[in-house]
Structures are given as structure tokens and as C-alpha cells.
Amino acid sequence: MLTLDGKHDSADMGHCYCCLLGQIKNGLRYQQILHRNLVYLATIADSNQNMQSLLPAPPTQNINLGPGGMSQSASNQSLHSQSNLSDAIGTGLPPSSLMQSQISNGPNHVSMQQSGQSTMPTTSLSMTVSSHGTGPGYSHTVPASQNVPMQGQGSIGNYVSRTNINMQSNPVSMMHQQAATSHYNSAQGGSQHYQGQSSIAMMSQSNQGNSMMGQRPMGPYRASQQGSSQQYMGQEEYYSEQYSHGQGSSEPMNQQYYPDGHGDYAYQQSSYTEQSYDRSFDDSTQHYYEGGNSQYSQQQAGYQQGAAQQQTYSQQQYPNQQSYPGQQQGYGPAQGASSQYSSYQQGQGQQYGSYRASQTGPSAQQQRPYGYEQTRYFVDQRKVRVVGGQGGGGGHSFYSEPRKVFGGPDGGNGGDGGHVIFKADKQMKSLSSVFPFYQGFHGERGGSKNCYGANGAHVYVKVPLGTLVKEDGKVVADLTQHGEEYVAAYGGAGGKGNRFFLSNENRAPTLFTPGEPGQERVLHLELKTTAHAGLVGFPNAGKSSLLRAISRAKPAVAAYPFTTLNPHVGIVHYQDYEQVAVADIPGLIKGAHQNRGLGVAFLKHIERCRFLLYVVDLSVPQPWIQLQDLKHELEAYEKGLSERPCVVIGNKSDLAQSRLNLPLLRERVAERVIALSALTGDNLEELLLHLRELYDTYVKTEQSQGQSPVKW
Numbered sequence: 001m002l003t004l005d006g007k008h009d010s011a012d013m014g015h016c017y018c019c020l021l022g023q024i025k026n027g028l029r030y031q032q033i034l035h036r037n038l039v040y041l042a043t044i045a046d047s048n049q050n051m052q053s054l055l056p057a058p059p060t061q062n063i064n065l066g067p068g069g070m071s072q073s074a075s076n077q078s079l080h081s082q083s084n085l086s087d088a089i090g091t092g093l094p095p096s097s098l099m100q101s102q103i104s105n106g107p108n109h110v111s112m113q114q115s116g117q118s119t120m121p122t123t124s125l126s127m128t129v130s131s132h133g134t135g136p137g138y139s140h141t142v143p144a145s146q147n148v149p150m151q152g153q154g155s156i157g158n159y160v161s162r163t164n165i166n167m168q169s170n171p172v173s174m175m176h177q178q179a180a181t182s183h184y185n186s187a188q189g190g191s192q193h194y195q196g197q198s199s200i201a202m203m204s205q206s207n208q209g210n211s212m213m214g215q216r217p218m219g220p221y222r223a224s225q226q227g228s229s230q231q232y233m234g235q236e237e238y239y240s241e242q243y244s245h246g247q248g249s250s251e252p253m254n255q256q257y258y259p260d261g262h263g264d265y266a267y268q269q270s271s272y273t274e275q276s277y278d279r280s281f282d283d284s285t286q287h288y289y290e291g292g293n294s295q296y297s298q299q300q301a302g303y304q305q306g307a308a309q310q311q312t313y314s315q316q317q318y319p320n321q322q323s324y325p326g327q328q329q330g331y332g333p334a335q336g337a338s339s340q341y342s343s344y345q346q347g348q349g350q351q352y353g354s355y356r357a358s359q360t361g362p363s364a365q366q367q368r369p370y371g372y373e374q375t376r377y378f379v380d381q382r383k384v385r386v387v388g389g390q391g392g393g394g395g396h397s398f399y400s401e402p403r404k405v406f407g408g409p410d411g412g413n414g415g416d417g418g419h420v421i422f423k424a425d426k427q428m429k430s431l432s433s434v435f436p437f438y439q440g441f442h443g444e445r446g447g448s449k450n451c452y453g454a455n456g457a458h459v460y461v462k463v464p465l466g467t468l469v470k471e472d473g474k475v476v477a478d479l480t481q482h483g484e485e486y487v488a489a490y491g492g493a494g495g496k497g498n499r500f501f502l503s504n505e506n507r508a509p510t511l512f513t514p515g516e517p518g519q520e521r522v523l524h525l526e527l528k529t530t531a532h533a534g535l536v537g538f539p540n541a542g543k544s545s546l547l548r549a550i551s552r553a554k555p556a557v558a559a560y561p562f563t564t565l566n567p568h569v570g571i572v573h574y575q576d577y578e579q580v581a582v583a584d585i586p587g588l589i590k591g592a593h594q595n596r597g598l599g600v601a602f603l604k605h606i607e608r609c610r611f612l613l614y615v616v617d618l619s620v621p622q623p624w625i626q627l628q629d630l631k632h633e634l635e636a637y638e639k640g641l642s643e644r645p646c647v648v649i650g651n652k653s654d655l656a657q658s659r660l661n662l663p664l665l666r667e668r669v670a671e672r673v674i675a676l677s678a679l680t681g682d683n684l685e686e687l688l689l690h691l692r693e694l695y696d697t698y699v700k701t702e703q704s705q706g707q708s709p710v711k712w
């Protein structure tokens with residue numbers, strides 16, 4: 001008997017035919033018996049029709065080399081007589097035709113052809129063949145004539161065992177005909193061992209069946225669906241992606257970062273944008289990812305993997321922190337990282353708290369870059385690349401259910417990709433929080449059971465009021481109202497699942513379409529301050545001092561020109577809760593339109609000012625010349641800009657020279673001149689009252705024209 005591992009039981013060594021063959025080879029003990037058998041079987045091969053008559057002895061005597069049969073000489077001492085064989089067939093042995101079909105066609109046909117065709121001649125023949133069939137060449141079609149010389153390689157014992165195997169495995173094979181491997185393995189074993197194998201095979205078959213159902217829900221349709229290689233590849237791709245969907249869900253974390261951490265990142269972005277303000281878009285992008293790439297990725301990992309990973313992140317940040325001292329107030333390249341750290345402190349307060357407690361170096365208070373908190377950075381232009389989210393691919397599946405032959409296609413459509421939307425927000429004061437790149441969320445892939453993929457979420461980019469959106473130099477949007485939106489990049493449409501292509505002509509469509517890519521654009525954002533009034537004057541005229549005097553704005557004031565480098569907006573509050581916005585513009589000089597001084601780059605912030613406040617220094621000789629130069633620069637920048645409602649403010653009236661120049665100025669200018677001192681606060685009331693008059697006039701004009709005035 002053969003065991004599972006192909007060895008023989010010691011007790012059956014004398015009964016096994018292959019063992020007997022070994023003995024023959026060794027000692028030629030049974031040479032005579034073998035010779036007789038060969039002669040007999042050669043006779044059978046010559047003529048099956050006359051097999052019975054040609055037999056010199058009952059065929060079962062030579063064929064039934066069962067236990068003990070081979071150990072004797074060619075006599076009638078075989079354990080299996082013909083009647084025994086008939087009994088064996090009747091009690092479960094398969095007919096000879098069955099064995100032939102097994103050999104030629106494989107085990108899948110066993111159950112199909114098991115209807116009893118048990119005749120003795122074929123039985124005798126099949127026994128011969130089956131003894132060969134125990135070899136590995138299981139699926140080979142072996143002519144009977146070729147089985148004769150190979151008979152010595154098999155054994156009747158193996159045949160009997162194999163017969164039992166097939167009989168026991170028939171129910172299994174009927175249920176799962178695809179599991180041919182188990183049949184094949186079991187056919188190599190003996191009947192006793194097969195009992196164990198049967199259960200194993202059944203288990204494995206059932207497992208395979210389940211797994212196959214899970215992996216190939218469209219199993220019944222696969223034969224017809226594999227006609228096109230591309231379709232098949234598409235199916236494989238679909239399934240592979242479907243299986244990895246859980247892991248792939250972390251892909252869009254790059255996008256989840258935006259809405260979740262936008263507020264936190266807005267602050268850190270300010271320092272970055274300040275450094276890259278004059279850079280080109282490519283440089284700016286590169287700078288951004290170079291400066292904060294490691295932290296950026298780590299922070300993403302923290303978002304994705306939860307608090308545990310975030311603690312790791314905080315530890316990883318610690319070495320970087322060591323390089324911050326000495327750069328607190330500086331403007332060096334490391335400011336980006338420093339500011340990121342500070343922003344991360346704000347966003348991840350608990351982590352930062354634990355981190356600070358473990359510090360042993362300089363105190364954390366000293367290391368915090370206070371300069372960034374005290375200084376507001378103003379960015380009035382941005383180059384942004386926006387890409388809409390990609391649409392999800394269409395699903396491709398067929399409904400699968402036990403005993404349901406045709407379930408039909410049930411692949412749902414993919415979800416649409418998310419847009420990138422610019423949204424005006426009055427809380428935003430500059431474009432410093434705008435990133436160089438945005439991408440919408442991808443739509444999800446359509447699933448089985450007609451499940452549609454979810455649409456990708458939109459990414460909203462908050463921009464300040466007065467943001468112009470330009471593309472190739474053309475204004476495509478002007479966001480001036482709070483809450484106003486502009487879709488910068490549309491997301492791609494989702495693909496269609498194979499359910500979508502179901503028709504009467506094609507009941508089992510395998511076609512499904514992928515999602516479309518999102519729209520991609522490169523846009524220029526330009527902020528034009530929408531303040532009501534603009535302070536225009538030469539450097540050192542006292543503009544910033546005046547803004548500090550009439551509002552809560554705190555622009556820098558110093559006794560040197562070009563102290564103010566960025567526009568500042570202050571709000572003048574009135575008792576009736578009206579608010580007038582006043583913008584402090586960097587100083588202009590003669591020839592500013594020729595890019596002298598700071599140039600006219602900031603004059604765009606005056607474009608939207610409804611009225612202008614010309615600030616002249618009364619202490620300088622001939623202050624009216626300053627006024628003429630200012631108007632000339634404004635006209636050079638934009639014709640008609642100097643003709644807006646305005647008032648001339650003679651500052652520094654507290655100085656002695658101012659008292660002499662004031663009447664001269666009033667004689668030479670046609671506009672109203674208000675002499676005041678921003679330093680001492682003298683005559684500020686007149687300015688505030690006149691400012692309110694200008695504002696009221698503006699509001700009435702807007703309302704008379706059916707337009708809504710800008711409110712702060």
C-alpha cells in the first residue's frame with residue numbers, strides 16, 4: 001500500500017506490485033510469474049474480442065494480482081476470483097469504462113460517466129490500464145496496447161485503492177469540478193490514506209470554491225469574457241485594484257491635508273511666501289517642497305496614522321528645533337522651517353507641550369520665532385497651479401450568487417473628481433496663505449452590486465476680497481464679495497461601470513470606462529486692496545503715523561524713507577458702527593512709474609480706493625510740488641486715477657516750518673487741505689469728519705447706481 005508520501009507499508013510490501021517488481025529486479029524470484037502475465041496480457045492486446053476464448057486460464061487469475069496473488073506462482077490462488085471482482089464492482093468499484101474515461105479525460109468526467117457499464121471484458125482491460133494510470137501521467141490517453149509492457153509498474157492493489165478514491169471523490173468532484181488537483185493527488189494515494197485525503201480535499205475544494213467565488217464573482221462568464229485580451233487585462237487590473245482598494249485609500253491623504261490643516265498651514269505659509277515673493281512659480285514651488293518637504297510628509301503621515309504617529313513626528317522634529325535659536329528674528333532661508341514649526345506648535349498644541357517639557361536647551365519661549373507673530377506679511381500676487389480631481393473608474397463586475405447562472409453586470413459608475421474652488425473670505429487679508437499647488441480629491445471607483453463611487457470633495461481655497469484671477473494675462477474672475485466662489489479647476493467625470501453598457505444586444509458587457517482626469521490650469525492671483533481710502537505720499541510724509549493715529553493698525557514708523565514696504569489697511573470706526581478702511585501704501589517718489597524707488601508695484605492697491613488721501617509734509621519747502629509729483633505718478637500708472645475724490649493732508653503741522661507753508665499750499669492747490677499732526681493728534685477730528693463725508697458720498701453713489709458699496 002502506498003502512503004501519502006508515496007512509501008509502502010511494510011506489511012504490504014509483499015502484495016504491492018511495484019514492490020514486487022523491485023523484488024523481481026533483485027532476485028528474479030517471480031520471473032516465471034511475470035513472464036506468464038506478460039504473455040497473457042500481450043494476448044489480450046492482440047485481440048480483445050477473443051479475449052475470453054484466448055485465455056488459457058481464467059483472466060482474473062493473472063490479472064487480479066491482489067494481496068498474496070503475486071507472491072504465488074501462476075495458479076488459481078489469486079485472492080480475487082472473477083466473482084470477487086464482480087462483487088467489488090457491485091459494491092463500489094467503478095466500471096472499466098469509467099476507468100478509461102478517467103485516464104483519458106481526467107476526473108471531472110467520472111461523475112458524468114458513472115452510469116453502470118460493467119462488463120467483464122472491459123473490466124479486465126481496465127484493470128490493466130488502471131495499473132498504469134496510477135503513475136503521474138494521469139491525463140495521458142494510453143492505448144491499451146501500450147499498457148501491456150507497463151503493467152509491471154502498477155498493481156491491482158493500487159487499482160482497487162484508486163477505484164475507491166474516485167468513488168469517494170465523486171460527490172466532491174460533482175460539487176467542485178474545478179478542483180482537479182485534489183482528485184489527481186488522491187488518485188496517487190491508496191484507499192486507506194485517501195480517507196484522510198478526502199476530507200482534506202473536500203476542505204480545500206470548499207475553500208477554493210469560496211475563494212474563487214470571492215475572487216471571481218463573474219466566474220460563469222469568464223469563458224466568454226476572455227475573448228479579448230484587453231478586456232481580460234482590464235479585468236485583472238480591476239480586480240487587483242479592487243483588492244488593494246483598502247490600502248489605496250490612503251493615497252488621497254495629500255488632498256485631505258488641505259481642508260483639515262488649511263488653517264494651521266496658513267500661518268506657516270506666510271513666512272514661506274514672504275521669502276519666495278519675488279520668485280518665479282517654479283522656484284517658489286521648489287522652495288516650498290525643499291524647505292518643508294520632510295516635515296510636510298511627516299505631518300501627512302501623522303494625519304494619516306493617528307496620534308501615535310504624531311508623537312513620533314514630534315520626536316523627529318526635535319533635532320530640527322536645535323537649529324532654530326539664532327534664527328528667531330532673522331530672514332534667512334531657514335525661516336520657512338522655523339515658521340512651520342511654530343505653526344505646528346499651534347496646530348498640535350499637546351504634542352508641542354510635551355515636547356517643550358523635554359527640552360533642556362534654551363527655553364522654548366526664546367526659541368519661538370516671535371518675529372513672525374508680530375509682523376504681518378502681505379502677499380498680493382500668486383501663481384497657482386490647480387488640478388481637478390480625477391474621476392473614479394467605472395466598476396466592472398458581475399453579480400454572483402450560488403446557483404444563479406446569470407447575475408448580470410453590476411459594476412457601478414465612478415465618482416466625479418472634486419473641483420478646486422477659490423472662495424473670497426473677508427477674514428483673509430492677503431494671499432500669503434495660498435499654496436502654489438492645489439488638487440481636488442479623486443472620485444472613488446465604482447464598485448460591485450451597482451455601487452457608485454463617491455464624488456471627490458472640492459478643495460476650497462480662501463482668498464481675500466479683491467482677488468483677481470488671471471489666466472494668460474486675462475482676468476477670468478474678480479472676487480470682491482464675501483463668499484463669492486470661482487471654480488478654478490473642474491474635476492474629471494467619473495467612468496461608467498459595465499452596468500451602464502447593459503443593453504438587449506449585450507447582456508453581459510465587459511466594457512467599462514476609466515475616470516477622466518481633472519482640469520489643469522495655471523492661474524495668477526492678484527490682490528487689489530479694496531479699502532475705501534488710500535494714503536498716498538512721499539516717503540517720510542507721515543502716512544504710517546497718520547494711520548496709526550486714526551485706526552488700530554500698527555504699521556512701522558521710522559525716520560527714514562521706505563519704512564513701509566507692504567500695504568497696510570486700517571479701519572476707522574465711527575459711533576454708528578460704520579467702518580472706513582484706509583490703506584497705507586508704500587511711499588512714492590518722482591519717477592516711480594519708471595520703477596524708481598519701490599516702483600509702482602503697489603499702486604494697484606490704489607486702483608480700488610474710492611477716494612485718495614494725499615499726505616504731504618508741510619515742513620519741507622514747496623510741499624505743493626510733492627502733490628504735483630504724486631498726481632503725475634498716478635496718472636502715469638493709470639489715467640484718471642488722480643481725479644478721484646481726494647483730500648490733501650498737510651502733516652507735521654506741529655513744526656514751525658509747516659505754519660509758513662500751509663497758506664502757500666492752500667493757495668496753490670484746488671483741493672481741500674487739512675492741516676494736522678499725526679504725531680500730536682492735532683486736528684485729526686477734521687480729517688475723520690471729512691473722511692466720513694467722503695465715505696457717505698461713495699455709499700450714496702453706489703446705492704444710486706444700484707450697486708452695493710464695499711463694507712468692511
Ligand SMILES: Nc1nc2c(ncn2[C@@H]2O[C@H](COP(=O)(O)OP(=O)(O)OP(=O)(O)O)[C@@H](O)[C@H]2O)c(=O)[nH]1
Nearest residue numbers: 540541542543544545558561562563564587678679
Ligand atoms: N514732528 C512730526 N513728526 C512726524 C509726524 N508724523 C510723522 N512724523 C515723523 O516722520 C517720520 C516718518 O514717519 P512715517 O509715518 O514713517 O512716514 P511714512 O510716510 O510712513 O514713511 P514711509 O513709510 O517711508 O513711506 C517719523 O520719524 C515720524 O515720527 C508729525 O505729525 N509731526
Ligand SMILES: [Mg+2]
Nearest residue numbers: 543544563564
Ligand atoms: Mg510708512
